[in-house]
Amino acid sequence: MTSLQQPTGAQPVRRRNNRSRRNQLAGLLFVAPALILVLIFFVIPLGMAFWMSLHNWPLLGKPRFIWFDNYSRLLQDAQFWISLRFTVYYTVIVTIAIFAVAFPLALYAERSRPLTKLYRTAFFLPVVVGFGSASLLWAWLLDVDSGLFSYVFAYSGLTEKRINLLADFDTTFWSIVVMVVWKTAGFNMIILLTGLQGISTEVQEAARMDGASSWQRFRRITLPLMRRTIALALILSVSGSMLAFDQFYIIADGGPQNRTVTAVYWIFSQSFMSFRLGYGAALSMVLLVILVIISVVQLRLLRNPEGM
Amino acid sequence: MARTRNSSARRLFANIRYHGFGIVVGLLFLAPLVWSVLVSFKPSVEARQPPLPPWPVDGFSVQSYDNLAQYGSGIWTYTGNSLMVSAATVVASVIVSLFAGYGFSRFRFPFKNALFVLIISTVMIPFQSILTPLFLILTKLGLQNTLTGIVLVYVTLQLPFSIFMMRNAFDAVPKEIEDAARVDGASVLRVLYRIMLPLVLPGVVTVAIFAFLASWNEFLAALILLTDQNKYTLPVLMAAVRSGQFGTIDWGAVQSGVTLMMAPCLALFLLLQRYYIRGLTAGAVK
Numbered sequence: 001m002t003s004l005q006q007p008t009g010a011q012p013v014r015r016r017n018n019r020s021r022r023n024q025l026a027g028l029l030f031v032a033p034a035l036i037l038v039l040i041f042f043v044i045p046l047g048m049a050f051w052m053s054l055h056n057w058p059l060l061g062k063p064r065f066i067w068f069d070n071y072s073r074l075l076q077d078a079q080f081w082i083s084l085r086f087t088v089y090y091t092v093i094v095t096i097a098i099f100a101v102a103f104p105l106a107l108y109a110e111r112s113r114p115l116t117k118l119y120r121t122a123f124f125l126p127v128v129v130g131f132g133s134a135s136l137l138w139a140w141l142l143d144v145d146s147g148l149f150s151y152v153f154a155y156s157g158l159t160e161k162r163i164n165l166l167a168d169f170d171t172t173f174w175s176i177v178v179m180v181v182w183k184t185a186g187f188n189m190i191i192l193l194t195g196l197q198g199i200s201t202e203v204q205e206a207a208r209m210d211g212a213s214s215w216q217r218f219r220r221i222t223l224p225l226m227r228r229t230i231a232l233a234l235i236l237s238v239s240g241s242m243l244a245f246d247q248f249y250i251i252a253d254g255g256p257q258n259r260t261v262t263a264v265y266w267i268f269s270q271s272f273m274s275f276r277l278g279y280g281a282a283l284s285m286v287l288l289v290i291l292v293i294i295s296v297v298q299l300r301l302l303r304n305p306e307g308m
Numbered sequence: 309m310a311r312t313r314n315s316s317a318r319r320l321f322a323n324i325r326y327h328g329f330g331i332v333v334g335l336l337f338l339a340p341l342v343w344s345v346l347v348s349f350k351p352s353v354e355a356r357q358p359p360l361p362p363w364p365v366d367g368f369s370v371q372s373y374d375n376l377a378q379y380g381s382g383i384w385t386y387t388g389n390s391l392m393v394s395a396a397t398v399v400a401s402v403i404v405s406l407f408a409g410y411g412f413s414r415f416r417f418p419f420k421n422a423l424f425v426l427i428i429s430t431v432m433i434p435f436q437s438i439l440t441p442l443f444l445i446l447t448k449l450g451l452q453n454t455l456t457g458i459v460l461v462y463v464t465l466q467l468p469f470s471i472f473m474m475r476n477a478f479d480a481v482p483k484e485i486e487d488a489a490r491v492d493g494a495s496v497l498r499v500l501y502r503i504m505l506p507l508v509l510p511g512v513v514t515v516a517i518f519a520f521l522a523s524w525n526e527f528l529a530a531l532i533l534l535t536d537q538n539k540y541t542l543p544v545l546m547a548a549v550r551s552g553q554f555g556t557i558d559w560g561a562v563q564s565g566v567t568l569m570m571a572p573c574l575a576l577f578l579l580l581q582r583y584y585i586r587g588l589t590a591g592a593v594k
Contacts (some may be wrong), residue, residue: 023415026411026415026496027411027417027420028411028415028417030408030411031407031411031412031417031423033403033408034408035423035427037464037467038430038467040464041460042438044445046438046441049437049441105333108329108330115330116330119331119334123334126337128573128576129525129570129573129574130521130525130569131525132525132527133569136546136565137563138340140347140559140563140566143557145356145358147358148358148359150358151358151360182336182340187588239434243434243436245527245528246527246528250527250550264436264528267437268439268528272440277440287434287437288433288434288437291432291433291434292433295432
């Protein structure tokens with residue numbers, strides 16, 4: 001995403017004739033379908049979202065222009081702040097957890113021994129199943145009567161009797177963190193692996209000759225040289241987690257006591273369960289601004305070598 | 309002598325440690341997937357019990373699949389919806405991004421770079437924040453609650469990735485190849501179809517895989533934009549089953565649904581792993 005400049009730029013000047021004008025038209029025609037789609041299903045909705053956020057906009061009936069009332073209302077919306085705080089909390093914890101698992105896996109999978117590819121594939125398989133499927137799978141594993149975990153915990157004496165893991169905030173939260181780590185560690189492993197493979201073996205070899213321990217090599221060579229890769233994995237993990245919805249909706253239904261309602265979940269429930277479309281749009285704009293800020297800050301870190 | 313034995317013993321130990329880790333961790337990642345598939349083949353009564361042992365004790369049974377088939381308008385309706393949405397998203401994504409990638413790679417026209425950046429930068433905007441207006445626009449176009457509507461949304465969401473992939477694929481093809489064909493008088497479309505397409509085919513496969521996985525698995529947009537039960541895709545149906553909309557939750561049936569949803573993703577990945585990983589790392593090495 002970073003090399004947006006056209007590498008194959010300028011064409012020879014002598015071609016500036018009729019054919020070149022026809023070429024211009026051909027080029028525009030080739031990109032036209034994509035542009036029309038982006039215009040109708042992205043640019044216009046984006047403008048509309050802002051416009052709607054300035055209205056009291058019921059599903060049926062006439063929208064009423066109310067300036068920034070929705071925004072001043074959301075400042076006092078307790079559930080919005082709870083959701084936002086929860087989403088940030090989840091993002092921080094799950095990102096740390098994903099890296100704590102994915103980095104060792106990447107270091108492990110970098111070695112090429114017989115069967116390494118097989119192990120790598122096994123680590124990666126949960127990535128390709130959808131978040132919906134994965135959530136339905138774990139909803140079953142976490143079920144108090146038919147699931148695996150509460151049975152194993154009770155059987156091993158960890159808990160006195162079978163407990164409903166989804167009845168308590170902490171157990172719900174950590175169960176979902178474990179599920180997301182299981183589902184996405186392989187993805188981050190592959191991203192980190194490309195960074196590891198970009199480090200020349202000579203550099204590592206030279207450091208080894210100089211007597212650097214493996215920790216020193218990791219700390220002083222591997223980590224600094226992987227800055228860009230790590231930043232990329234961070235962006236993807238942070239923005240993905242800030243927009244989490246499926247697993248909290250399917251596994252926990254936002255519970256217990258609405259405490260695992262994420263930001264997207266709150267927007268969804270305001271817009272499509274309470275049908276306050278204008279208010280939902282205002283919430284969306286806030287989330288959008290937060291995410292764009294996160295992306296821009298992280299892209300800066302990615303570009304700027306001194307940034308990390 | 310003693311030293312060689314010592315070092316070969318150490319190597320053996322290192323090997324055991326290496327493969328031991330790989331096998332144990334690999335099984336941990338695979339276990340939930342296997343567990344879910346196994347429970348889907350237990351008889352319903354057994355599927356209600358905690359899944360130990362994981363395999364069916366009273367013999368394999370397709371009872372859960374039979375129960376799954378009964379939900380709503382029948383599982384084939386929903387599988388059909390999902391298949392149609394995914395197939396259409398794949399085909400449309402490939403065509404649109406093939407054209408756009410070619411256009412951005414090979415032609416000069418006003419605002420070319422700005423338009424490219426505009427399309428690519430839509431990845432920075434979360435689509436979750438424009439779902440309400442999308443709902444209204446689809447309603448205006450008469451496409452709300454239609455599979456066509458959701459396909460158009462999915463294709464648009466895939467565009468930044470698809471076009472980025474395809475432009476890079478075309479950039480990697482030397483200009484001389486098509487110049488030679490153009491001198492022979494072949495039309496632009498003919499050059500694209502006959503000469504360029506085979507050369508960028510790996511990129512096309514990557515775009516197709518990602519389009520399939522994204523549309524097959526997408527949940528939130530489908531949940532919002534498809535309100536008529538007959539139009540549900542598989543994830544929306546199964547979430548409804550899980551939430552108890554069809555009565556008491558039959559976990560065996562839910563896991564047979566999960567198996568049905570996972571199977572094409574796993575198969576596609578295992579068959580076309582190379583193209584999938586290429587797509588993942590395209591962004592990482594840039």
